Every structure is written in structure tokens, then in C-alpha cells.
Amino acid sequence: MHEKLITRFAPSPxxxxxxxxxxxxxxxxxxxxxxxxxxxxxxxxxxxxxxSKEATEAxxxxxxxxxxxxxxxxxxxxxxxxxxxxxxxxLLDEGKxxxxxxxxxxxxxxxxxxxALKQRPRYxxxxxxxxxxxxxxxxxxxxxxAPQKGEIAFTDGVxxxxxxxxxxxxxxxxxARSDGTPTYNFTVVVDDALMQVSHIIRGDDHLSNTPKQIVxxxxxxxxxxxxxxxxxxxxEDGKKLSKRHxxxxxxxxxxxxxxxxxxxxxxxxxxxxxxxDEIFSLEELKRLFEPYHINKSASCYNFKKLQWLNAHxxxxxxxxxxxxxxxxxxxDLSVYEKAGFLLDLLRERAKTLHxxxxxxxxxxxxxxxxxxxxxxKFINEDNLELLCVFANTLENQKTSKDFEEFTNExxxxxxxxxxxxxxxxxxxxxxxxxxxxxFEVLEFLGVQECKNRIExxxxxxxx
Numbered sequence: 001m002h003e004k005l006i007t008r009f010a011p012s013p014x015x016x017x018x019x020x021x022x023x024x025x026x027x028x029x030x031x032x033x034x035x036x037x038x039x040x041x042x043x044x045x046x047x048x049x050x051x052s053k054e055a056t057e058a059x060x061x062x063x064x065x066x067x068x069x070x071x072x073x074x075x076x077x078x079x080x081x082x083x084x085x086x087x088x089x090x091l092l093d094e095g096k097x098x099x100x101x102x103x104x105x106x107x108x109x110x111x112x113x114x115x116a117l118k119q120r121p122r123y124x125x126x127x128x129x130x131x132x133x134x135x136x137x138x139x140x141x142x143x144x145x146a147p148q149k150g151e152i153a154f155t156d157g158v159x160x161x162x163x164x165x166x167x168x169x170x171x172x173x174x175x176a177r178s179d180g181t182p183t184y185n186f187t188v189v190v191d192d193a194l195m196q197v198s199h200i201i202r203g204d205d206h207l208s209n210t211p212k213q214i215v216x217x218x219x220x221x222x223x224x225x226x227x228x229x230x231x232x233x234x235x236e237d238g239k240k241l242s243k244r245h246x247x248x249x250x251x252x253x254x255x256x257x258x259x260x261x262x263x264x265x266x267x268x269x270x271x272x273x274x275x276x277d278e279i280f281s282l283e284e285l286k287r288l289f290e291p292y293h294i295n296k297s298a299s300c301y302n303f304k305k306l307q308w309l310n311a312h313x314x315x316x317x318x319x320x321x322x323x324x325x326x327x328x329x330x331x332d333l334s335v336y337e338k339a340g341f342l343l344d345l346l347r348e349r350a351k352t353l354h355x356x357x358x359x360x361x362x363x364x365x366x367x368x369x370x371x372x373x374x375x376x377k378f379i380n381e382d383n384l385e386l387l388c389v390f391a392n393t394l395e396n397q398k399t400s401k402d403f404e405e406f407t408n409e410x411x412x413x414x415x416x417x418x419x420x421x422x423x424x425x426x427x428x429x430x431x432x433x434x435x436x437x438x439f440e441v442l443e444f445l446g447v448q449e450c451k452n453r454i455e456x457x458x459x460x461x462x463x
């Protein structure tokens with residue numbers, strides 16, 4: 001019987017969830033779902049000084065918005081200090097860890113000597129086998145007895161065989177501080193082991209932590225999980241993604257009118273591919289995603305690509321889903337008559353949900369003023385007269401096809417062309433010269449509302 005595949009996402013709640021973190025979470029989620037395993041959420045909140053309750057809530061809110069369901073309850077490291085103390089005691093009792101009584105003065109002196117000899121800063125192991133008198137005025141830290149020579153090697157699912165020379169990267173590193181609180185690498189190993197995490201997909205900024213964690217897995221007698229270290233996301237300038245490249249907090253994308261489906265599709269492709277395919281449903285990704293196929297090299301953030309994907313999902317998602325996301329931005333399309341028709345009218349040209357909102361408001365609300373530049377460019381005495389006659393001639397047209405046929409006949413009789421009327425009509429109906437198909441706008445508004453708006457516009461021009 002195969003072991004159950006379990007993945008996790010383990011953010012620190014010291015800031016909001018950024019898109020690099022969301023990508024990592026999504027990769028772990030997809031791999032778990034593909035294998036009918038569990039995807040766990042653990043909040044690494046042992047840094048009580050820097051933790052933020054708001055940041056924790058924002059991480060969970062971002063998961064909810066994106067539809068990433070985790071299994072079981074959220075695990076909080078701050079509630080597990082007793083467990084960590086037990087395992088630190090176990091290592092001390094077995095002689096695999098020890099108390100280090102180094103004073104600040106000793107530490108400063110050691111660092112100065114290493115600097116003078118141009119050596120790598122590292123602890124020299126002076127209390128590793130200490131048998132002397134215990135200093136009374138020093139609160140000791142606890143250090144692991146790390147290997148002192150050889151190499152630590154593991155097979156990474158993305159990078160392949162990875163080897164670290166012990167002398168280059170390891171010393172007897174601290175696993176518990178002088179106040180008794182455990183360090184990051186220690187808590188991660190204990191939790192991943194006790195939560196039975198089998199596969200860890202994380203950013204390659206964690207690669208240097210892996211040899212230390214392997215030392216701890218072995219010291220504690222835990223099974224070492226499979227590691228996948230994913231290259232970071234870079235901006236279009238080739239540098240590590242940061243705020244200057246655009247919004248990086250996940251919930252900012254929601255406020256920008258980006259759909260979660262588009263954001264997840266965008267992120268999964270920053271490092272993973274399936275042939276030349278660009279667009280994937282969530283169900284397809286659960287079937288196709290394979291972390292062993294993640295690219296070794298860094299991926300490049302491209303906001304235009306995200307907008308293109310967002311436009312695709314705006315065009316194709318059902319009314320209920322689009323309106324659910326619109327409501328989250330404070331705009332409920334469903335309260336208007338012909339709401340589905342209006343959405344279809346607007347979605348062809350929209351790149352963001354704000355394009356839908358603004359476009360809908362422009363059509364739903366009768367204009368109170370008119371774009372001056374558009375008026376200067378498109379309005380003259382001839383088309384004002386044509387517009388007036390057109391409005392007076394409208395009778396019982398209902399569909400866009402009715403309006404189109406009527407308009408063509410109306411223009412033919414007057415030896416005029418659509419361009420002589422369309423822009424003037426757009427400005428009269430919406431306040432500016434940009435709108436969806438004018439015949440569909442006419443259908444949505446209906447004859448009487450169109451007449452009222454044209455009359456208002458003409459009255460404004462006569463003043």
C-alpha cells in the first residue's frame with residue numbers, strides 16, 4: 001500500500017500573501033488533489049513580535065477567494081511550543097544536541113578572529129563536548145550536533161541531484177534560543193514530520209535550509225520528505241519580483257478586477273507548462289499538473305499576459321460567477337433588467353471587471369454630462385438634425401436586429417451613412433464616443449429611454 005501523498009503551505013503571517021506564495025500554495029494544492037492526497041495549511045507564527053492577526057486573516061481570505069480548499073483545520077505553530085520542547089529534550093537526552101553557554105564577548109571574539117583570517121563565519125563547536133563548570137550568568141542556547149565532514153545530498157524534484165559540502169554550509173546550528181523558543185528550521189521539521197507531509201514544494205530561497213533540515217530529520221529519526229525547490233518569479237527587467245513591478249499582494253488583484261481563475265491560470269504557467277497550452281480549467285490542472293516538470297530557470301512576470309487571460313475568463317465564465325465577483329467589488333449586475341444581455345454586451349471588450357462595471361454604469365445611467373473632446377470631434381449641425389429626426393422616427397423596435405434594419409432603411413432614405421449618425425447617437429446615449437455595438441445598446445435601453453436620452457442631449461446642445 002502506497003503512503004498517502006500530503007503537501008502543505010506554511011506561510012509566516014508577517015505580511016500579506018504575495019503572488020509568489022500563492023503560486024507555491026497552488027502547486028502544492030494541485031499535486032495533492034491530483035493524487036487524492038491532503039493539502040494542509042500551517043501558519044508559522046512563532047515570531048510573536050512580528051506576527052499580525054490581520055496578515056493571518058488575509059492569507060485565509062486569499063485562499064477563500066481563489067477557491068483553494070485545505071484539508072482539516074489550520075495548524076498554528078504558536079500553539080505547539082510544548083511539542084517542540086519535547087523534541088528538543090529528546091535530542092538533549094540522546095546526546096544529539098547540547099547546551100551552548102557562549103557569551104556575547106566570546107561570540108564577538110570568535111567572529112573577529114574568523115574575519116581576520118577571512119574564514120566563513122561559523123560556530124566553532126567549543127561547547128559541543130563541554131565538561132567544565134557551567135557558567136551561572138549565561139542562559140544557554142541549544143545546538144544540534146551536526147556532521148563535521150562529508151556531504152549532504154538529496155534528489156530534488158526540480159533541480160535533480162543536489163549536494164552540499166558539510167564544511168561549506170554547516171556548523172552546530174541553534175535549534176532553541178536562550179529563552180527556550182525553537183528556531184525556524186527545527187519547528188518546520190517537527191511539524192512536517194508529525195503532519196506526515198510527504199512532498200514539499202517551496203521557493204528555492206529555502207534551498208540553503210534543506211541540509212540543516214535533513215540533519216534534523218535524521219537526528220529525530222523522521223522520514224525525509226521529497227523536496228521540490230521552485231525558481232523565483234522575476235519582473236520583466238529580470239530582477240526578483242517586487243512591488244515596483246506592480247501589485248504583488250494577492251488581494252490587490254481582486255481589487256484590480258482580476259478573476260481568481262485568471263490569476264491561478266497565470267501563476268501555474270510561471271514555471272510549469274503542458275505543451276503549448278495556455279488556458280486550463282481547474283479540473284484540467286488537477287489532472288495534468290506534475291511538479292517534476294517544473295522549469296529549473298526563473299520565470300518572468302508579464303502583466304499583459306495576465307490581462308489577456310483575464311479577458312478570456314470574462315468572456316467565457318457564466319453570468320453567476322462573473323456577477324459573484326462583481327458583487328465582491330460592490331456592484332450587483334443582477335438587480336438590472338436584461339442583466340445577462342448587458343454582460344454579454346460588455347464582456348467582449350473587457351480586460352478587467354472594472355471595465356464591466358464602468359461600461360455597465362455608462363449604459364445604465366443616463367448621462368449627466370458629455371465628453372467634450374468627443375462632442376468637438378463628432379458633433380455638427382448635420383448629424384444633430386439627423387439624430388433628432390431618427391429619434392422622432394423610432395417606434396416599436398425591440399431587438400438589435402430590428403434597430404439595425406430600421407437604421408439602415410432610415411439612412412438609405414436620406415442618402416446618409418452609419419458613420420454620420422452612430423457616434424452622435426453613442427454620445428447622446430452614453431455620454432462618450434466609446435460603447436459596445438450601438439444596436440445592442442439601443443436594444444438594452446429600449447425605444448422610450450433612447451428617445452429621452454437623445455432629447456436631453458439635443459436640449460443641452462440648444463442651450
